[in-house]
Amino acid sequence: MVKLEYIKKQYPRTRRVHGNWYLSSYQYKFNVKRINQCLEHLRKGELVGLKCRSCNTVSFPPRLICPKCLKMPDQWVHLRETATVATFSGTYAKESGDTEPRPYPVVAIRQDGADTSWLANLPEGYDFFKVYVGMPLKIKWAEDKKGDFSDIEYYEPIEDPSIEMNKKEETEN
Amino acid sequence: MEKVGIVGYYQVKPETDIQMSRPEMIFYAARGALNYAGLKRDDLTTVISATNDYYDGKTISNCFTVDAGGAYLKDESKVEMDGAHAVNYGLMRCLSGHHKLALVWGASQPSTFYYSCIRVLENDPTFDRPINLLNDHTAAALGMRAYMNKFGVSVEDIAKVGVKNHKNAAKNSLAWNEAQLPEITVVDVIYSEMLSDPVTKLMHAMPCDGATALILAPEELAKKIIDDPVWITGVGLCQETYYLGDRDLSISISMEKSAQKAYKMAGIEDPKKEIDVVELFEHSAYEELILAEALGLCEKGKGASLSSEINGEIPINPSGGAIGAFTPCATGVTRLVEAVKQIRGEAKGYQVKDANRAIAHGQIGFCAQNNIVFILEGGKK
Amino acid sequence: MGVQPVIVSAGFSEHASKRSDVNMAELMNEAIEDALNKCNCTIDDIDCIINGNMAAFEGANIPELWMTDHIGAKNKPFLRVTTGGTTGGSVAIAAYYAVASGLYDTVLATAFEQQSCGSTTVGLSSVALGEVSIYLQLGYDYEKLRRNMGAGAAIGVGAYQAVNYMSRSHCTEEDLARVIVQNRHNAAKNWWTHLKMPNLTIEQVLDTPYISYPLRFGMVTPASDGSCAMIYTTEENAKKFTDTPVYVNGVASVSNETAIVTSEAGGVGQLDPCEQLGAKISAKLAYEQAGISFPEKEIDYAEVYSPFPNQELMWLERLGLFEENTAHIQYREGITATDGDLPVNCSGGVNSTNAIGASALERVAEAALQIMGKAGNQSPKEIHTAIGHGWGGALNLITLSVLADQPRRKYKGGI
Numbered sequence: 027m028v029k030l031e032y033i034k035k036q037y038p039r040t041r042r043v044h045g046n047w048y049l050s051s052y053q054y055k056f057n058v059k060r061i062n063q064c065l066e067h068l069r070k071g072e073l074v075g076l077k078c079r080s081c082n083t084v085s086f087p088p089r090l091i092c093p094k095c096l097k098m099p100d101q102w103v104h105l106r107e108t109a110t111v112a113t114f115s116g117t118y119a120k121e122s123g124d125t126e127p128r129p130y131p132v133v134a135i136r137q138d139g140a141d142t143s144w145l146a147n148l149p150e151g152y153d154f155f156k157v158y159v160g161m162p163l164k165i166k167w168a169e170d171k172k173g174d175f176s177d178i179e180y181y182e183p184i185e186d187p188s189i190e191m192n193k194k195e196e197t198e199n
Numbered sequence: 200m201e202k203v204g205i206v207g208y209y210q211v212k213p214e215t216d217i218q219m220s221r222p223e224m225i226f227y228a229a230r231g232a233l234n235y236a237g238l239k240r241d242d243l244t245t246v247i248s249a250t251n252d253y254y255d256g257k258t259i260s261n262c263f264t265v266d267a268g269g270a271y272l273k274d275e276s277k278v279e280m281d282g283a284h285a286v287n288y289g290l291m292r293c294l295s296g297h298h299k300l301a302l303v304w305g306a307s308q309p310s311t312f313y314y315s316c317i318r319v320l321e322n323d324p325t326f327d328r329p330i331n332l333l334n335d336h337t338a339a340a341l342g343m344r345a346y347m348n349k350f351g352v353s354v355e356d357i358a359k360v361g362v363k364n365h366k367n368a369a370k371n372s373l374a375w376n377e378a379q380l381p382e383i384t385v386v387d388v389i390y391s392e393m394l395s396d397p398v399t400k401l402m403h404a405m406p407c408d409g410a411t412a413l414i415l416a417p418e419e420l421a422k423k424i425i426d427d428p429v430w431i432t433g434v435g436l437c438q439e440t441y442y443l444g445d446r447d448l449s450i451s452i453s454m455e456k457s458a459q460k461a462y463k464m465a466g467i468e469d470p471k472k473e474i475d476v477v478e479l480f481e482h483s484a485y486e487e488l489i490l491a492e493a494l495g496l497c498e499k500g501k502g503a504s505l506s507s508e509i510n511g512e513i514p515i516n517p518s519g520g521a522i523g524a525f526t527p528c529a530t531g532v533t534r535l536v537e538a539v540k541q542i543r544g545e546a547k548g549y550q551v552k553d554a555n556r557a558i559a560h561g562q563i564g565f566c567a568q569n570n571i572v573f574i575l576e577g578g579k580k
Numbered sequence: 581m582g583v584q585p586v587i588v589s590a591g592f593s594e595h596a597s598k599r600s601d602v603n604m605a606e607l608m609n610e611a612i613e614d615a616l617n618k619c620n621c622t623i624d625d626i627d628c629i630i631n632g633n634m635a636a637f638e639g640a641n642i643p644e645l646w647m648t649d650h651i652g653a654k655n656k657p658f659l660r661v662t663t664g665g666t667t668g669g670s671v672a673i674a675a676y677y678a679v680a681s682g683l684y685d686t687v688l689a690t691a692f693e694q695q696s697c698g699s700t701t702v703g704l705s706s707v708a709l710g711e712v713s714i715y716l717q718l719g720y721d722y723e724k725l726r727r728n729m730g731a732g733a734a735i736g737v738g739a740y741q742a743v744n745y746m747s748r749s750h751c752t753e754e755d756l757a758r759v760i761v762q763n764r765h766n767a768a769k770n771w772w773t774h775l776k777m778p779n780l781t782i783e784q785v786l787d788t789p790y791i792s793y794p795l796r797f798g799m800v801t802p803a804s805d806g807s808c809a810m811i812y813t814t815e816e817n818a819k820k821f822t823d824t825p826v827y828v829n830g831v832a833s834v835s836n837e838t839a840i841v842t843s844e845a846g847g848v849g850q851l852d853p854c855e856q857l858g859a860k861i862s863a864k865l866a867y868e869q870a871g872i873s874f875p876e877k878e879i880d881y882a883e884v885y886s887p888f889p890n891q892e893l894m895w896l897e898r899l900g901l902f903e904e905n906t907a908h909i910q911y912r913e914g915i916t917a918t919d920g921d922l923p924v925n926c927s928g929g930v931n932s933t934n935a936i937g938a939s940a941l942e943r944v945a946e947a948a949l950q951i952m953g954k955a956g957n958q959s960p961k962e963i964h965t966a967i968g969h970g971w972g973g974a975l976n977l978i979t980l981s982v983l984a985d986q987p988r989r990k991y992k993g994g995i
Contacts, residue, residue: 030777030780030784030785030788030798031777031779032764032774032775032776032777033768033776033777033778034596035594035596037596037598037599037600037601038600038601044329051312051313051316052256052311052312052709052710053310053311053312054220054221054256054311054709054710054713054714055219055220055221055308055310055311056220056710056714056717056844056845057219057220057223057844061718061844061845065718075847083849085846085847085849086847087845087846087847088846088847089266089842089844089846089847090220090222090223090226090267090843090844090846091222091223091226091266091267091843092266093265093266093267093271093837093849094240094271095240096226096229096230096233096240096269096271097230098226112851112852113740113743113744113851113852113853114740114743115739115740115743115792115793116739116790116792116793117727117792118789118790118791118792118793119727127789129790129793130727132727132728134740134840134848134851136851140847141847141849141851142842142846142847142848142849142851143847143848143851144845144847144848145725145728145729145840145841147721147724147728154793158747159743159744159747172719174718174719175715175718175719175720176719176720176721177719200682200683220844221843222843222844251635251641251642252634252635252636252641252662253635253636253641256706256709256710257706257707257708257709257710258634258635258636258637258664258703258704258706258707259634259663259664259665259707259972259973259974259977261663261664261973261977262663262664262707262838262972262973262974262976262977263708263710263711263838263842263843263974264843265835265836265837265838265973265976266837266838266842266843267843270835271835271836271837272834272835272836272857272858272861273834273835274832274833274834274835274865275663275833275834275835275977276661276663276670276673276674276833277661277662277663277670278659278660278661279632279635279642279660279661279662280642280659280660284659284660287659288659288661288674288677290681290683291674291677291678291680291681291683292677292681293681294582294680294681294682294683295582295583295676295677295680295681296582296680297582297677297680297831297869317641318641320639320640320641321640321641321642321645321646322646323646324638324639324640324643324646325603327646434683435657436628436657436658436659437655437656437657437658438645438648438653438654438655438656438657438658439648439654439655440648440649440654441645441646441647441648441649442646442649452655453655456655563642563645564642564645565645568645568648569645569658
């Protein structure tokens with residue numbers, strides 16, 4: 027690994043005192059009333075989002091509060107099974123079987139019909155360098171559904187006709 | 200100072216273990232205040248929150264409350280002290296002329312963490328923390344003992360404050376259920392669970408979940424929004440030194456300085472006569488006496504003989520005070536809101552007659568290290 | 581109507597990865613003394629003190645309470661303002677309002693961070709710990725979540741932004757490295773900075789391994805210990821303290837909703853993390869207040885908060901200094917160098933020195949010093965108007981101060 031040199035200055039050490047702070051002792055609360063309806067639909071293999079009546083923003087996973095209107099959205103709407111990549115990144119990690127750290131794709135996905143994105147998964151071992159912003163995906167349901175987010179096993183990339191168009195444009199230019 | 204009016208407020212009822220998530224609780228407070236004033240969220244120009252990273256178990260505790268607190272694409276900031284300090288910042292923003300409407304809220308959920316453990320983290324990390332003796336209970340005990348010794352005040356006198364505040368809380372529907380004790384006696388208070396001698400559980404403010412919000416508006420605008428808004432005419436803020444050994448715990452220098460500044464700003468010369476009702480944030484019962492003395496409502500050491508019942512000479516904490524409901528970070532805002540209710544005549548069940556000028560107070564630190572005093576006025580006289 | 585606030589002085593402590601010779605209070609004291617010494621002012625002239633840091637990084641809650649005596653806050657009004665990465669910027673804005681409101685005359689704004697005495701990882705991981713726990717409760721696979729959230733920490737958040745920015749502007753990794761080289765070279769000329777690298781080259785940066793695509797080890801910000809202090813006062817008082825007052829003509833801190841995760845694990849409304857609506861609105865408000873109609877022409881100097889190189893490019897565009905998606909071309913031309921047309925981050929920026937709580941205040945402080953002509957790495961160009969910017973939270977908090985060497989020209993008031 028290359029080390030970048032910089033001008034360092036040494037400071038004399040002082041005595042140190044140990045102190046703890048208890049991060050693990052918090053018990054966060056969250057509202058289940060809202061999310062349970064969504065999970066019930068997931069068990070049936072359906073996708074639903076919450077729609078704010080005043081600004082028509084649809085959120086998936088459902089949000090408790092609409093920030094624009096400061097209201098609680100309460101209208102459930104059905105969503106399509108397709109989605110697109112809103113943004114992505116890759117973590118360089120060494121998982122079991124890797125000799126070198128390799129990039130694992132991390133993607134934020136926007137469900138078609140919703141206006142929000144969430145962190146979801148691509149198929150295990152999907153090549154990071156094939157991911158791009160706007161990549162179309164389709165949901166892959168789990169075999170036996172438990173009524174939680176694990177029912178969405180992963181999002182499967184599907185054929186993207188717009189990519190060919192972009193290539194054509196580039197060659198024409 | 201130009202006048203700034205309070206045009207809306209809302210309190211979420213404090214509970215031991217509230218059945219709401221944190222954003223939900225904040226949402227109800229913010230929405231309630233807007234509804235009271237009859238405003239849309241878009242009318243707001245700035246939002247100031249009072250939360251604490253440690254109380255919420257979140258680094259940057261205001262970053263996930265932007266949506267719930269009504270700050271989406273609004274000028275937003277956070278004061279990591281008591282809610283009353285956040286009101287001060289909101290006031291500064293209104294007075295600068297840049298902002299028209301400021302929403303200020305404070306919220307915390309002590310049911311999600313161990314309040315006393317977190318208070319230890321406020322200690323000096325190199326001396327007090329390793330010794331692990333100073334926490335909110337022992338600090339209160341040291342202060343109470345110092346006060347009792349210096350002025351020869353008995354435990355009964357201080358327990359009476361607890362009795363008064365618990366009885367007042369019983370009349371206030373928005374006080375904490377567990378603090379609403381209409382039948383309480385001095386004996387009950389003295390023989391309740393010992394926290395740290397001589398402080399017992401019923402003379403100490405015990406933390407509970409809750410959120411409070413209020414809306415500030417400059418004079419012209421406030422008159423348009425509601426009839427008879429309550430005006431903030433004076434504010435004083437002061438912090439004294441931390442080390443308990445360096446301080447005289449039987450008096451409160453910072454409160455005296457804050458009060459002097461606030462009185463001067465509001466043009467008050469004789470607080471005893473001119474103030475109708477006082478809302479104090481007392482961490483422990485004895486603090487109410489010290490703070491009342493520092494406010495100039497009575498002589499030093501004579502706080503216990505002050506007639507501070509709801510129908511007394513100078514009613515102190517008719518709402519039950521912090522002993523009635525202590526929601527960390529929100530208590531200071533609640534004190535302002537309770538004072539506003541008294542002035543507007545909306546305090547059902549614990550209304551002080553003809554209240555027109557009130558003091559609201561917020562504090563932070565052990566033994567009231569940092570105090571802030573607001574003078575609130577109605578338009579009746 | 582509000583009073584015009586003026587900056588009369590700004591001071592720093594030395595920054596390093598481990599300032600093991602001082603504790604938090606002493607670190608603060610260094611910057612305060614530097615600020616007081618630079619102008620004709622003593623601690624008795626200060627009417628109010630506003631301070632901030634990121635409490636979770638040192639493991640001390642509201643440390644100002646026990647620091648009272650060390651920072652000269654005894655028997656004085658004191659306010660603590662913290663908003664994560666933008667803490668410094670929020671402190672600067674709070675000091676602005678304290679003076680503008682007429683409540684206080686001379687205000688000391690301070691911010692510090694001593695990351696070496698706490699755990700930055702613990703501090704950062706607890707930003708979204710609640711949300712992560714909710715995801716787990718809802719049946720999200722732990723292994724996958726760990727990997728996803730590993731990218732969701734500060735560096736990963738930067739990576740998301742970088743990917744979107746690169747796909748929009750077609751800038752290359754070499755362009756990102758160029759930004760780093762400029763910053764680290766600048767830092768070497770400034771006395772208080774942390775990563776002084778006078779001989780760094782683009783190739784060296786591109787030689788380091790990836791942490792999170794497209795950000796490499798050599799491109800990310802260090803964790804520093806350090807503090808910064810500034811003195812705000814009224815126009816009248818400023819004459820006593822200094823000959824070179826800097827007028828604060830506009831401030832804004834507009835917050836957007838969070839990116840990547842939201843409260844209670846709901847859907848994220850900020851689809852494109854490099855769009856930065858909050859920054860655009862902040863810029864509009866602050867420029868309006870300052871009477872700036874053509875930021876690209878009227879602003880002479882910019883200090884932007886950029887822990888990652890892509891952010892520096894992005895902020896300059898979002899704050900209206902360059903045309904969208906062209907900032908990297910300006911860097912190739914050398915326009916942003918110390919002796920260029922629009923010098924940017926002559927202090928070395930957050931990329932070279934990052935005492936998180938203090939970073940955003942240092943941006944305002946450096947901008948002010950450049951106008952005064954007293955900066956460590958002074959630009960040869962005459963600077964009349966400068967901006968100091970801050971960024972924080974989960975890509976959602978922004979602070980912006982617009983400074984100038986003359987009072988604001990016209991301002992009608994209200995937003």
